[in-house]
Amino acid sequence: xxxxxxxxxxxxxxxxxxxxxxxxxxxxxxxxxxxxxxxxxxxxxxxxxxxxxxxxxxxxxxxxxxxxxxxxxxxxxxxxxxxxxxxxxxxxxxxxxxxxxxxxxxxxxxxxxxxxxxxxxxxxxxxxxxxxxxxxxxxxxxxxxxxxxxxxxxxxxxxxxxxxxxxxxxxxxxxxxxxxxxxxxxxxxxxxxxxxxxxxxxxxxxxxxxxxxxxxxxxxxxxxxxxxxxxxxxxxxx
Numbered sequence: 001x002x003x004x005x006x007x008x009x010x011x012x013x014x015x016x017x018x019x020x021x022x023x024x025x026x027x028x029x030x031x032x033x034x035x036x037x038x039x040x041x042x043x044x045x046x047x048x049x050x051x052x053x054x055x056x057x058x059x060x061x062x063x064x065x066x067x068x069x070x071x072x073x074x075x076x077x078x079x080x081x082x083x084x085x086x087x088x089x090x091x092x093x094x095x096x097x098x099x100x101x102x103x104x105x106x107x108x109x110x111x112x113x114x115x116x117x118x119x120x121x122x123x124x125x126x127x128x129x130x131x132x133x134x135x136x137x138x139x140x141x142x143x144x145x146x147x148x149x150x151x152x153x154x155x156x157x158x159x160x161x162x163x164x165x166x167x168x169x170x171x172x173x174x175x176x177x178x179x180x181x182x183x184x185x186x187x188x189x190x191x192x193x194x195x196x197x198x199x200x201x202x203x204x205x206x207x208x209x210x211x212x213x214x215x216x217x218x219x220x221x222x223x224x225x226x227x228x229x230x231x232x233x234x235x236x237x238x
Contacts, residue, residue, distance in 0.1 A: 006038060013042035022052060029054050070097065070121040073130055082118040088137065089122070094130050097121045154211035159186075161220070162203035166192060169204040175223050176208065181216050183208045 017025060028035075029043055047054040073096065076082040086096040099119040122130050160183070163169040169185055176183045186205040208216045 009038045010042050013039050014045065017043055017046040020046075022050065025050075025052070069124040071124050071127050072099075073120045073122045073127065074134075076118045076120065079118045082120050085120055085134070089130055089133065092129075092133055094122060094126045094133070096130070154209065156210045157207045158210045158213050159205045160208045160213055160216055161206045163206070164203055166204065169206060172220055172223070173206060175220060176206075176216050179216075179219050181208060181212045181219070183212075183216065 017028070020028070025043070025046060029047065032040060035043065044054060074082075074085070076085070079098065079100070082098060086098070089096045097120070099121050100117070161172065163172075166188065169188060173183055173185055184207050186207050187201045188204045190201060
């Protein structure tokens with residue numbers, strides 16, 4: 001590209017501005033910051049020739065609307081995890097957007113690119129409400145996990161009693177079922193085929209849920225004793 005001759009450039013611009021209407025000229029002069037020094041000089045001369053006053057319109061920075069400002073809410077290892085959070089917030093009326101960028105891990109002097117990390121962006125005015133909603137969600141999930149763990153612990157099967165013979169096992173199983181307590185017998189089919197296996201297997205076991213063990217033992221203790229029962233009454237976990 002050749003060197004621009006200042007005089008020729010001013011003459012070119014002067015000729016261009018000379019054929020413009022007053023309205024067009026004022027429009028060009030409305031943004032002096034976009035003009036070169038030569039253009040401003042030529043434009044000023046043309047304004048003077050026409051007796052016009054050059055009043056460039058001040059450039060006013062338009063403030064960015066709050067709803068257009070996006071702030072990072074969190075960073076997630078994959079898009080699916082971020083998507084679940086986005087859907088949850090969307091259900092609460094909060095709009096969230098994805099932004100992905102390459103994450104990098106330094107390894108000595110070399111830089112190794114890792115998988116993309118997904119950022120979740122929300123509007124500035126929604127940042128605090130979104131954080132509060134996610135905090136409430138995490139707390140609710142924590143409580144649910146704790147309750148689920150407690151329920152699982154209480155539902156574990158335990159051996160309530162052991163029996164050498166089938167009749168006593170069936171009688172006490174029926175007593176508990178009549179009282180509304182869920183229970184079942186273990187190893188009863190093997191002993192039914194050959195009762196000699198009873199001692200080898202540790203007897204027929206009466207199984208109940210751990211949460212029902214105390215109540216079941218109380219019911220059986222109050223029931224008439226069975227002559228066929230083996231050592232019973234001891235509760236032990238499987």
